[in-house]
Amino acid sequence: MSAEALLKQDASAMADAVRGGTVSAVALVQASLDRIAATDGRVNAFTAVVRERALRRAAQVDASLASDKGMRTRELPLLGVPFAVKNLFDIAGLATLAGSKIEREHTPPRDDAALVRRLESAGAVLVGALNMDEYAYGFTTENSHVGPCHNPHDLTRIAGGSSGGSGAAVAAGQVPLTLGSDTNGSIRVPSSLCGVFGLKPTFGRLPRTGSFPFVSSLDHLGPFARSARDLALAYDAMQGPEGGPGAHDPGCAQRAAEPVAGALALGTQGLRIGVLGGYFRQHAQPEALTAVDAVAQALGASRTVELPMVEAGRAAAFLITNSEGAALHLPDLRRRAQDFEPLSRDRFLAGALLPAAWVARAQRVRRRYAEQVARVFEHFDVLLAAATPSAATPIGAEFFEINGHRLPVRPNMGLLTQPISCVGLPVCAVPVWGAHPDLPIGVQVIAAPWREDLVLRVAAALESAGVVHAPVAALA
Amino acid sequence: MTPQEIEAYVDASSAALGLRLRTDHRPGVLRYFALASEFAALIDAVPLSERDEPALSFAPVSPREKEQ
Numbered sequence: 001m002s003a004e005a006l007l008k009q010d011a012s013a014m015a016d017a018v019r020g021g022t023v024s025a026v027a028l029v030q031a032s033l034d035r036i037a038a039t040d041g042r043v044n045a046f047t048a049v050v051r052e053r054a055l056r057r058a059a060q061v062d063a064s065l066a067s068d069k070g071m072r073t074r075e076l077p078l079l080g081v082p083f084a085v086k087n088l089f090d091i092a093g094l095a096t097l098a099g100s101k102i103e104r105e106h107t108p109p110r111d112d113a114a115l116v117r118r119l120e121s122a123g124a125v126l127v128g129a130l131n132m133d134e135y136a137y138g139f140t141t142e143n144s145h146v147g148p149c150h151n152p153h154d155l156t157r158i159a160g161g162s163s164g165g166s167g168a169a170v171a172a173g174q175v176p177l178t179l180g181s182d183t184n185g186s187i188r189v190p191s192s193l194c195g196v197f198g199l200k201p202t203f204g205r206l207p208r209t210g211s212f213p214f215v216s217s218l219d220h221l222g223p224f225a226r227s228a229r230d231l232a233l234a235y236d237a238m239q240g241p242e243g244g245p246g247a248h249d250p251g252c253a254q255r256a257a258e259p260v261a262g263a264l265a266l267g268t269q270g271l272r273i274g275v276l277g278g279y280f281r282q283h284a285q286p287e288a289l290t291a292v293d294a295v296a297q298a299l300g301a302s303r304t305v306e307l308p309m310v311e312a313g314r315a316a317a318f319l320i321t322n323s324e325g326a327a328l329h330l331p332d333l334r335r336r337a338q339d340f341e342p343l344s345r346d347r348f349l350a351g352a353l354l355p356a357a358w359v360a361r362a363q364r365v366r367r368r369y370a371e372q373v374a375r376v377f378e379h380f381d382v383l384l385a386a387a388t389p390s391a392a393t394p395i396g397a398e399f400f401e402i403n404g405h406r407l408p409v410r411p412n413m414g415l416l417t418q419p420i421s422c423v424g425l426p427v428c429a430v431p432v433w434g435a436h437p438d439l440p441i442g443v444q445v446i447a448a449p450w451r452e453d454l455v456l457r458v459a460a461a462l463e464s465a466g467v468v469h470a471p472v473a474a475l476a
Numbered sequence: 477m478t479p480q481e482i483e484a485y486v487d488a489s490s491a492a493l494g495l496r497l498r499t500d501h502r503p504g505v506l507r508y509f510a511l512a513s514e515f516a517a518l519i520d521a522v523p524l525s526e527r528d529e530p531a532l533s534f535a536p537v538s539p540r541e542k543e544q
Contacts, residue, residue: 315519334494337498349504350506353505354509361516364528364529364530368524
């Protein structure tokens, strides 16, 4: 199979091809760079391509395979796999933009982010940095500084956000693997709208060292891919405590790695799977409900359950995000508010003014809500909910209608994801086709804290059954 | 909060923080502050006791161990 044809496969297939000598890492990375050059004028997923670095690194992978270390190199799970990261991950020598204009002036980091290093240690090859909402505050990636990211399945529509470039680059077949961040839904929303798999691990699972923060008490990092097995390989490669000298993420639980790739084929037999009702069905358009029902039916899940305190949980997440995110940027908001993204600037300014009592109470409500949710997991192993209230909306759309209510798109595309990340649960967003006439929409597969194995097992079972899949967009 | 209370609070707190709001930013700030106040009312309605802990935790930072 040619490198170009391999680009339409998943990362596991690519690594197998490099391992087997069917294709070199250099040829694979070159094919990725060519695909980016050919398509990104329309998609706008990338804000930087590190061509020379990528080809140099790929050549090192090939040389290592041919050397006396070849046996060990061959075991690397992501051998020669091109990947890209949301531009809030540090890339040595490249300014960490976090989607902003302001950060262009700052000194580039000397080192890569911890997760970039871990993926490269697993054999993957970084090819670039990806478009996002400014400072991760948005769900649409309509970035006014560099232009909107376009959904590869319909270029007139949004890719979702804030990790829009991360979802779009995978859907466009530019790379099979990307990284993003998720504070209130920023991995799951673009996964849903771009029709790819996305994993938001448990809060505190993966170290955020070397990434630009948005809301430290809610930020998660995680991968996007076109298969559940790719998510598992990447996730396993990124787990584990941070060792050695240097900065550590104080929000990381520093747990020992608990690999999941070997457990994917265990299936769903015996799992108690519920469907989230109430809030999660009231805030969903027909395509979102159809997608959840299709997944539930395939899994034999017929019990509906409501999350107690869900609206208060979402409110807590909103207030914590608004205040903590704004406080981080207060000096720039004072000096140069006009340089912020116009679509989120006023929200940041308002957030800087929230009374401390609201935020302190929000953190206490969050704890109470987490305790209530934990009780639900005494009766269920996995819960299902739509990932977004609708499929992708047109770029520039201000409002959408949900269950008879006209709501602003930008703060509300994450209203089904926000109550879940608020309490740090692991979620795999799985892509469903056929619920909407033309577009994909995602379903959240949710488990109790630290049970990423369950969400990935369910995702793999759904994929094997043909219920979910992530095709590369035609981009004709 | 009433619209008048929101305007008064936003103007006073932004001045106290040294956050001068441009006239073209102020309407959006008022709108988003009003939205936040609706969310604040939701969490205010949750009954909590003084013993309900926050979701934040802190880990003390130990000095680095000297190399042997």
